[in-house]
Amino acid sequence: MINYFKEILVGFWSLLAGMSVTIRYFTRPIVTVQYPREKIRMTPRYRGYPRFILDPETRTHLCIACEMCARICPSQLISLEGVKMPGAKQKIPYKYVHEHYYCSLCGLCVEVCPTSALEYSGEYRLAGYRREDAIFDHLVLLQQRQEAAGLPITPIPTEADLAAAAAAEAAAKKAREEEAKAKAAAKKPEPEGEVKE
């Protein structure tokens, strides 16, 4: 008999305890996000598709078009072509296309990059209507980010630039060849005995 009443009271108390929990949650602020209207910033650890780092010092990318990323990519999704502009010390890319649709986000391109030019983006809206929606030129994306940040925009080398670079390259090659020829001509009369020793 005592157990009967005890059970009722304990049961009733447990019901009240449960209700106090739900009413506390009722008054708490909501935690969900109304997705298309609100978005959450991804954490730095999030691995979206790779993109160029916008270097704070040079205000542009650090890519030297070495093609390491294109070579290491297990699905061969990166195709890039670089050019050495006249007067420049290093190559720069004029095309860096990432076909994202097969990307497994393995991150090998980010790991391998000798100049640490790549990082993971926080982008998670990856759906598209066509296959072409998942093909990005990272140079164009970088320009968009620079424009959004109000920074000077890194120009993409145009056809004319490429032609100029090719011409400069050809001229330089020619000059080198001539130099080599001249050197060879100058070296010819040297005696051979010294070399043997």
Added chain:
Amino acid sequence: MELLAQTLGSDAARMILGLIGIIALVSVNALFLIWMERKVSAHMQLRPGPMEVGWHGAIQTIADAVKLMSKELITPAEVDRPVYLLAPIVIFLPVLLSFLVIPFSKTLVIRDMNVGVLLILAFAALSVLAILMAGWASNNKYSVLGAIRSVAQNVAYEIPLLITLMSVILMVGSLSLVDIVAAQERYWFILTQPLAFILYITCATAETNRAPFDLPEAESELVAGFHTEYSGMRFALFFLAEYTNMFIVSAVATVFFLGGWQGPILPGIVWFLIKVYAIIFLLMWFRWTFPRVRFDQLITFAWKILIPLAFANLLLTALILKLR
């Protein structure tokens, strides 16, 4: 002019106006309650609930109702046709009739009957018949199971419901709802009958087939219970009846325990509606807190706990009234 006044004052005009008012109230109430339920459940789960249609999704239910009305009315091949078609009507009409005696304010009652309580309880019991009809006629095992559960449950829970109300009726000495409210002028009966109030709310939750006693339509076990085979507006009628039933049990709780229309400053009807919706909020609070009980627990709870406690409460009330 005189004719008009006579017509308006006549009983027939009162009935027609009352019926129009009731139907308007029933539909608006159901639309509001569905929205309220979604909002309450959402906020208890830390989400915002419907937000798109109208201010904070306020007219979401209207959009849903339009969708329901435009749906095809499917009648499965092997159903018991007349009973199948009659069930949504049978569940909805008694619900409508219960509004006849509910006193929204001192004067705003369609008809103050001296057997008002009896009328409400009798019509509320009819909904069990409708659920049985719907479940049986659907020729579907889940529907029948839902209907069987509903009948067993309602038969069990109507007894403590009646007995708890009986203790209040003993105190007032009248079955008229207006008299019961008038008797609470000095204090509400929830103060003198707290146990009866708790028992009544429990039984009312079971009577309206709401969680944690929603076994007749337990969606994780029985698809949708007795209304599995109903679509479109027929389903909407079941839905409407369910939410209107909630309003009625809450209105009865208000009349019996919370002093009905009585309250300071605000007009009677406002007080009445505030109290009714507070009780409805309580029912929703139950639903989103407690898990569904098992069937044996449900029946055991009614017969071993609610009924003895209700009887004890009734005896105690009678004893105190006699000794006083």
